[in-house]
Amino acid sequence: MRGATRLGFAVLLKFYTQYGRFPRGRVELAGEAVEFVARQVQVPASELGFHDWTARTVEYHRAQIREHLGFRECSVADAERLTAYLADVRRGACWCIAGLLGWCVVGSLREAGCTVPAGSSGCELGVSVVR
Known part of the structure; x- marks a missing residue:
């Protein structure tokens, strides 16, 4: 180089x-x-x-x-698995605000070895789950 x-x-x-x-x-x-x-x-x-x-x-x-x-890029299957997980969390004992869900999304993606797509924030991802 x-x-x-x-x-x-x-x-x-x-x-x-x-x-x-x-x-x-x-x-x-x-x-x-x-x-x-x-x-x-x-x-x-x-x-x-x-x-x-x-x-x-x-x-x-x-x-x-x-x-x-x-790390690797996040696949559609990863996103679906994460969406299901977050839906279960939302049905649980506590309701998380969008910002906290976004934080969970970013953390879960990183734990799974995925990267967060450029241009999208964890908060945006969390808001889409809450809706």
Whole structure:
């Protein structure tokens, strides 16, 4: 890997290990963090401006990172199993607010080795179960 690609991969890896998801784009990355990672991989931080966040290479990098860290993308079967679990929780002794259900969704997905889809929050997932 060279230049922007190497820095982009390193930033994706660092962000994922810290937040449990991938960044949606450059705007989510703190400048200080990019500078720090850039020094580690010996690439100027300005190179990140040339990184294409929508290219096939990024999808490949995400797959490599998930595999290395022992995660996988959530399947339809995973989502159905999780929905059934949350429906059972809702029928139980206590009723959870949407935010708490969202927290449960995110935690359950991570325990199952799944990643939370970019662009969706646990709260949105929890609200869909409550309705």
